[in-house]
Amino acid sequence: MSVRVVLVDDQPLVRAGVAALLEGAPGVEIVGEAADGRAGLSIVRQVVPDVVLMDLRMPVLDGLEATRGIVADPALASVEVVVLTTFDGDEEVLEAIRAGASGYLLKDFQPHELRTAIATVAAGGSLLAPDVARRLLRRLADEPVPRPRDPRIESLTGREREVLRHVGLGETNEEIARSLHLSPATARTYVSRLLARLDARDRSRLVILAYEHGIVRVGEGGG
Template sequence: MTAPIRVLVCDDQVLVRTGLVTVIDAQPDLEVAGECGDGRAAVDLAGRLRPDVVVMDVRMPVLDGIEATRLLASAGVLHPVKVLVVTTFNLDEYVYEALRAGASGFLLKDAPPSRLLNGIRTVATGAALLDPGVTRQLVGRYAARIRPAAATPHDHPLTPRELEVLRLIAEGLTNGEIARSLVLSPETVKTFVSRILTKLGLRDRVQAVIYAYRHGLVT
């Protein structure tokens, strides 16, 4: 049998944290490795417990979720972990800063439990996950910050089709939506996405979005 995905839950609101723990622990393929109420404790516990995924709140005492995510996702740590940020905040700087810090996913707390569970499983595989609509809101609101004012198309190793896929990723489309838009199979789109990430040396779709805007590949 495949070992369950080990999850560390970090949220300073006890009732919220308890609810997350209960929902996660009820799944046969997930296991709560630990829980805590601030970012510093999350970093410390992650070093000891070595979870696969940390479910992280943003606004917390001692060390906020953004800085904790930056430490957990750092290439310099002995055991970097995937971070899924779950917060009540949407149209503000937290989305952008969490993703820049290295979060693999971003969900809102009003998302149904099924979306949370899917998010944990998704980021555990190494893929990225954004709450529906968040990508569009992210690039729409922060495009000016992501992309330098004098940005020009960057030299890149992508084929025309891969560039087309990257642009659609940057617009917030899912693999299924990209497949329908380009009349391709989802499997083919998945292959294109994997090639794009490999060629550009990117970790996930989130970095692909930021890359595309930073280098003027989308308008």
């Protein structure tokens, strides 16, 4: 079964280039295109794709607001967003993650990176690599933002907080299992439970939550 993709970018050449890359990829089907965020949101609501490739800076409605619109719509709960952009600043990455994007890919990507990105998020994964996560933690440490008390965080058990800390350090489920002497299946269960309890769409949001609530502190993990 093919992964259904919508392209949203205000540059026709970019859309044509991405489409050309994906047309020859097995298991990928382009089901819509749009030149701005508002039109993109409309198409996504019509066709309900598996993945949206979203530019950030566009006229009418930018990619961040369009992503927020997708995430806020219960009818689009199965749709994952990958941001495609020329901007790699920490603020852009952080805002895209907070808006609900499951991935962040620069437009100088290699063809195989794009195909891997689509397959990863379609399978429920995240494209926030550990080194990017550590960079964002440093950014947040430099400009800490006070967070109100979150009863969901406070209600976590000691073991759940430990698992969240290791997710925040960028560890895979297998690494978490080794660190906490759990079976891989148990580690996966804990991560899935955290995603549900903290209303997080993917591990990227868990990383941010872990830092913002002091469960992970800058400098941990040797990064």
